[in-house]
Amino acid sequence: xxxxxxxxxxxxxxxxxxxxxxxxxxxxxxxxxxxxxxxxxxxxxxxxxxxxxxxxxxxxxxxxxxxxxxxxxxxxxxxxxxxxxxxxxxxxxxxxxxxxxxxxxxxxxxxxxxxxxxxxxxxxxxxxxxxxxxxxxxxxxxxxxxxxxxxxxxxxxxxxxxxxxxxxxxxxxxxxxxxxxxxxxxxxxxxxxxxxxxxxxxxxxxxxxxxxxxxxxxxxxxxxxxxxxxxxxxxxxxxxxxxxxxxxxxxxxxxxxxxxxxxxxxxxxxxxxxxxxxxxxxxxxxxxxxxxxxxxxxxxxxxxxxxxxxxxxxxxxxxxxxxxxxxxx
Numbered sequence: 001x002x003x004x005x006x007x008x009x010x011x012x013x014x015x016x017x018x019x020x021x022x023x024x025x026x027x028x029x030x031x032x033x034x035x036x037x038x039x040x041x042x043x044x045x046x047x048x049x050x051x052x053x054x055x056x057x058x059x060x061x062x063x064x065x066x067x068x069x070x071x072x073x074x075x076x077x078x079x080x081x082x083x084x085x086x087x088x089x090x091x092x093x094x095x096x097x098x099x100x101x102x103x104x105x106x107x108x109x110x111x112x113x114x115x116x117x118x119x120x121x122x123x124x125x126x127x128x129x130x131x132x133x134x135x136x137x138x139x140x141x142x143x144x145x146x147x148x149x150x151x152x153x154x155x156x157x158x159x160x161x162x163x164x165x166x167x168x169x170x171x172x173x174x175x176x177x178x179x180x181x182x183x184x185x186x187x188x189x190x191x192x193x194x195x196x197x198x199x200x201x202x203x204x205x206x207x208x209x210x211x212x213x214x215x216x217x218x219x220x221x222x223x224x225x226x227x228x229x230x231x232x233x234x235x236x237x238x239x240x241x242x243x244x245x246x247x248x249x250x251x252x253x254x255x256x257x258x259x260x261x262x263x264x265x266x267x268x269x270x271x272x273x274x275x276x277x278x279x280x281x282x283x284x285x286x287x288x289x290x291x292x293x294x295x296x297x298x299x300x301x302x303x304x305x306x307x308x309x310x311x312x313x314x315x316x317x318x319x320x321x322x323x324x325x326x327x328x329x
Contacts, residue, residue, distance in 0.1 A: 010045040017042060018051065065307050069300065072314055073292040076274070076299050077101075083305040090303050091119070094278060095126035097301055098206070102164075103130040105274055110203045113140045113264065113272065114160060115242045116153045116175070117208025119279055124159045135166035138198050140205060140242050141263030142175035144223055171195045173262045175243060176223040180259040187262065199264045204274040209291055211239045211283045228257065239287030241277070241296050242269060248286065250294015266296070274299055280306040285313055 009031075016022040016030070017038075024042075028035040045051045062080045069078035079101065081093035106112065112135050114120070137160050139153035154170050161168035173192050177183045186192055212229045237245045237253050243263045247253050252266045269275060277297035279288055289310050291297045302310075 007048075007050070010041055010048065010050050013038060013041045014045045014051050062304060065304065065311070068311060069292075069307055072311065073300075074295075075292060075297070078307065079299070079301045080307050081301070081303050083303045088122075090280060091122040092126045094119075094280075094301055094303075095123045095128070098123060098276070098278065099127050099129055101276065101299070101301070102133070102204075105204055106133050106135055106164075107203075108134050110135050111198065111201045112137045112160065112166075113199070113202040113205035113207075114138070114153060114157050115140045115205070115207030116144050116156070117210060117279070120206065120208040121156055123278060124156050124163075127160070127163055129164050132165040135161065135164055137161040137164075137166055137168040138195060138202060139169065139171045140199070140202075140207065140269075141261070142171055142173040144175045144243075169195055169198065171262070174223075175262055176257070177260045177262065183260055183262060192262070196262075196264075199268045200271075202272050204276065205269065205272045206276040206278060207242050207269075207297070209239060209241050209277055209279040209284055209287045211287050212237065212245075213283055231255070232257070238290060239284075241287070241291050244269070244296075246287070246290050246294060246296070248290050248293075250290040250292070250296055269296060276301060278302070282306075282309070285309050289313055 013027055013031070016027050017024070022030070024035050024038045027038045031038075042051070046053075062082075066078040066080050069075070069080075079097045081090060081097055084090050084093075110133070114124075114137060137157040139157050141153055143152045143154060153175075154168075157168040157170075160166075171192060172189075173186050177186065187196060212232055232245055232255060235245075235253050235255055236247045237255070238248050239246060243261050244252050244266050245255055245257070275297045276299040277288065277291055278301045280303040285306060288300070288302065288306070292300065292310075300307075
C-alpha cells in the first residue's frame with residue numbers, strides 16, 4: 001500500500017470511529033480487516049497526527065497541570081483547585097475535592113488516619129460528604145495547641161467522623177512531651193497504646209504539611225520555640241509531615257525533638273495505601289515538594305498557583321505554557 005492509500009485508509013477508519021460512532025468490530029466487518037488491525041491503525045493515526053484529541057472542559061488547564069505533577073512526582077493522583085484571593089474559598093474548594101475523593105476510595109469500616117494543621121482543620125469544617133460511610137477515624141499524633149488555636153487532631157477526627165456518620169477515636173496525649181521518659185511512660189498507657197496499635201490498620205490517611213518559618217502554625221500552637229526551629233534548620237530540615245521532620249529530599253532527619261513526640265512513625269505512614277497530603281501557599285512549596293520526592297504522600301490536594309510553583313521549583317521548563325486563570329469557575 002503506497003503512502004497516499006495508507007493515509008486515506010487511516011483517515012477513513014478514524015472518521016468511522018470518532019465521527020460516525022462505529023465500534024472497532026463494526027469497522028473491521030465493513031472494511032474486511034481484523035479488529036486487531038483496526039486498533040493498530042487508530043494508534044498509527046494518532047501518531048501521524050491524523051487524529052488529534054481535544055478535551056473541551058473548563059478544568060482542562062488544571063487537568064494538564066495535575067497530569068504534569070502526577071508524572072513528575074510519580075504519584076497516584078494530584079487534585080488541583082482554583083487559586084482565590086479569599087483563602088476561605090480555597091478551603092471550600094479543597095473540602096469539595098476531598099469529599100469527592102473520599103467517596104471514591106473509602107469503604108464501610110475503613111480506618112481513616114488524620115493528621116494536624118490549620119488547613120486540614122479548616123477543610124474539615126467545610127466538608128460535605130457525598131454519602132454516609134461508617135468509617136473509623138484515628139488521630140495520627142497527639143494533641144497540639146497550648147494556645148487553643150483549634151488544630152488538635154482529636155477535634156479534626158471527631159469532625160470528620162460526625163460528618164460521615166462514623167466513629168472517632170481519641171488519643172489522650174499531647175503530641176510533644178517534656179522528655180523522652182515522659183513519652184515512653186505515656187506510650188505504655190493502655191488508652192494511648194491502643195490507638196498506636198491501630199496505626200497498622202489504617203487504609204487511608206489525610207495529613208497536612210508545615211514549614212518551619214516563624215509564622216508557621218507550629219509556632220502558634222505554643223509547643224515549639226524559635227530556638228527549636230533554629231536547631232532544626234541547622235540540621236537541614238525544611239518542614240514536617242505529621243511532625244516527622246524532613247529535609248528537601250523527603251528524608252526523616254533524626255533530631256532531639258523526635259524522642260519527645262507521640263505520632264505515627266514514617267515507616268508506618270509509608271505502608272498506608274492512600275496518603276493524602278493537603279496544603280497550599282508559598283511557604284509550603286518546599287515541604288510539599290520534599291514530601292513528594294520522599295514518597296511520603298501519594299495523593300496531593302493543592303491550589304493551582306502552588307502546583308505551578310512546585311513544578312517551577314522542580315525545574316520543569318514547559319510549565320509556563322500552562323495558562324492558569326485565578327479563581328475561574
